[in-house]
Amino acid sequence: MAKVVARTGNEAMAEAMRQINPDVVAAYPITPATEIVMIFAKYVADGLVDTNYVAVESEHSAMSACVGAAAAGARVMTGTSSQGLALMYEILPIAAALRLPIVLSDVNRALSGPINIHCDHSDTMAARDFGWLQIFSENSQEAYDGLIQAVRIAEDPRVHLPAMVTTDGFIISHCLDKIELLEDSEVKEFIGPERKAPNSLLNLEKPVSIGLLDLQDYYFEHRLPVAEAMRGAKKVILEVADEFAKKFGRKYGLCEAYKLEDAEHVVVALGSTCGTAKVVVDELRSKGVRAGLLKIRVFRPFPGEEIAAALAKAKTVAVLDRSDSWSAQGGQVFTEVRSVMFDLPVKPKIINFIYGLGGREIDQGQIRQVYDCLQKVEKQPLVQYLGVRE
Amino acid sequence: MSLGKYIQAFPEYGAERMGAPVASFNRISAEPIRVHCSISEPDLVIVLDPTLMGKVDVIAGLDKNGAIIINTTETAAAVRQTLKLQGAKVYTVDASGISRATIGREIPNTPMLAALVKVSGLFDFETMLKDTEGKLKKKFISKPEVVKGNLDAMRRAYSEVKGE
Amino acid sequence: MNGKPGWRELAEGDVVPAGTAEQFETGDWRTERPTWHPERCIQCLLCWISCPDSAIVVKDQKMTGFNYHHCKGCGICAKECPVKPEKAITMGPER
Ligand code: SF4
């Protein structure tokens, strides 16, 4: 039976890792993800897991060790944030190309500089094209459930791709929240006792070479399957979510539609901001405004068709980006959402707000302001910064 | 939470140095809590370190029907004057003094918690005491005197908190 | 590019059976051919250490000649052979 406890996002992630009991964890602590690694290292020291914990000297080494261990056939996890993820960037696409289902918990934090430890999505967004699945969490519960599901999804033979599950730095990672934990046995049964790797560097019966030089004549053919697996992952994510809902009662999808059916004014967002936005939607609805929210939970694979379908009936749409793409036509989420809406027969008017960089507060007032802008959308610029001092 | 409520608690982190002033936010609700932003209009403010008054605007956004509880030896009336506070209720309790006397160190946290229970009326005090006792027992398994000290501190604070 | 497998036909994840270099004939790259002169050879095995294609055939810890299936004729073995004044490996034209 489910156990209700109070956990911060980091504690929830570490708890999920304990229950997953991976074969190998190679990690290097970094604020605000430090506790995930710290708590897990304690589990290792206390003998609560069978994990081989590799203490490394940097995130570059951490991800390299993860790749090696996963290529050997192990179930592998790690955790990091911001600059730490950035130091892994060199290795992240290799994990994807080698089709290694490593699962990483990333605590979203701004990229330096200036030096900052607080939340935004720049770290994850800069990694969006590395062939990793990306699952954002609105709260600790979603982070916990997401991490457990990610193992199943990543290891599914139709996917075989690495996955990162994220929480918003401090806002979720350090926020004590009420969550429901599964039993250890339930997690074990859900993810299966061990990873079934098609190849192993340690299998002397069937020796293989992994990660070879590919030139003009093969590289392209080896990249395409990653894209194909990523597209196919959508189906697997939904299947795994379905099974999870049947067993444990909590429903997840690629996106979450909140009061969208008859919504005229829709906000699209990721992560913890969605919780705050839901409260604003309720408040506006009670005043007669047909407001709605589309939460994108899975950013990779990108649920393009699903987003277009969900937004098809809206009059106006505001996409909230917690990262900037500098001179592009808005933030990363906006450019992709706007692109899938281009083919809609009747296009809603769509605008972009870039907000919350470096942990800048986003509260109900600001989200109300976004819905206000949607109600007089004709006067709005395509892209604007929300909550910045002029 | 063990008393059937939904909770949310999160600190505001700056440069993390021991001893630096910190703010921390808590929400208690009968419904699931979905908002994820700081609290700018609190119903209740708790000041653990009275030397912050005057340096930090501790009454910013405080609801007129809200309350502020301060760990101090001064009276509520004196504090109200210092803060130039109109409306809202002011409560004081010498949590530092109580904790020195009962726990042996200046840790005003548990007595302030007791004061909060009294002022807010959100929970039954005896249930709260039992719950805290359970939690402390787990943490201080080899130091029963710490558990007792904390519980004594809570009982004293509960009866000594005064307000206007 | 024609005649090579399409992306659906490749094994997943840039993985191939190990040791396939064995089957690959680099011998046909050769324009110069090494010859071994056993009477001058002092069995130091420097040629074996230096050969980039593992084409020096060693049996019972002794240099015994070349594997011409793999020898690409680079001449490193001849260059490294320490015997003087005439080396125990010499390069000549490939017939
Ligand atoms: S010529 Fe080059 S490839 Fe051939 S045996 Fe000598 S070192 Fe090896």
Ligand code: SF4
């Ligand atoms: S390097 Fe020359 S002397 Fe040494 S083993 Fe080879 S052929 Fe013989």
